[in-house]
Amino acid sequence: MLGCTFPKASGLLLLLSLLLASVTFAQSPPADPPAAVPRTANVPPSERAICASTYAAEKLWFWQRRLKLEDWNITVVVARATELKPKTLGNIHWDSAKKTAVLHVLDPADYDLPPREMLDDMEFTVVHELIHLELSPVLSQFPRDEANRRDEEHAVNQMADALLKLQRGK
Numbered sequence: 001m002l003g004c005t006f007p008k009a010s011g012l013l014l015l016l017s018l019l020l021a022s023v024t025f026a027q028s029p030p031a032d033p034p035a036a037v038p039r040t041a042n043v044p045p046s047e048r049a050i051c052a053s054t055y056a057a058e059k060l061w062f063w064q065r066r067l068k069l070e071d072w073n074i075t076v077v078v079a080r081a082t083e084l085k086p087k088t089l090g091n092i093h094w095d096s097a098k099k100t101a102v103l104h105v106l107d108p109a110d111y112d113l114p115p116r117e118m119l120d121d122m123e124f125t126v127v128h129e130l131i132h133l134e135l136s137p138v139l140s141q142f143p144r145d146e147a148n149r150r151d152e153e154h155a156v157n158q159m160a161d162a163l164l165k166l167q168r169g170k
């Protein structure tokens with residue numbers, strides 16, 4: 001299984017080395033049209049999903065600590081686009097009483113991005129969903145409608161973006 005299922009550093013390293021060849025290749029000729037950018041097409045879908053879930057679990061572990069959500073038991077599950085709401089890249093379902101949550105991230109098979117951008121986007125989804133979880137004790141007390149859900153999405157995106165820019169030194 002390529003070693004991607006092995007814990008922490010080894011899995012991440014393997015994933016990165018797996019993706020590195022295509023990333024390097026993708027960056028060299030800037031004149032290439034986006035359609036010609038090599039993706040992870042040579043990696044079987046099941047292995048891509050395993051690598052993606054290892055990567056997402058790494059990021060979950062990191063951001064869960066950063067956001068002081070360690071008392072939650074959170075699981076990452078890779079989901080196909082058809083299992084998510086249209087035009088979404090993930091979601092989170094939680095049980096406040098049990099302090100458990102399941103965080104879904106989009107399967108790489110349904111991403112149309114080069115590997116590095118796909119991984120960055122996957123990390124964004126993890127942070128985004130964790131901020132929803134962070135806000136859940138506050139927001140669950142209010143009646144929800146389309147408008148305030150949209151406002152929440154906007155605020156959560158801004159915060160996730162700010163956190164990731166700080167983390168990435170941008």
Ligand SMILES: [Zn+2]
Binds near residue numbers: 128132153156
């Ligand atoms: Zn959201």
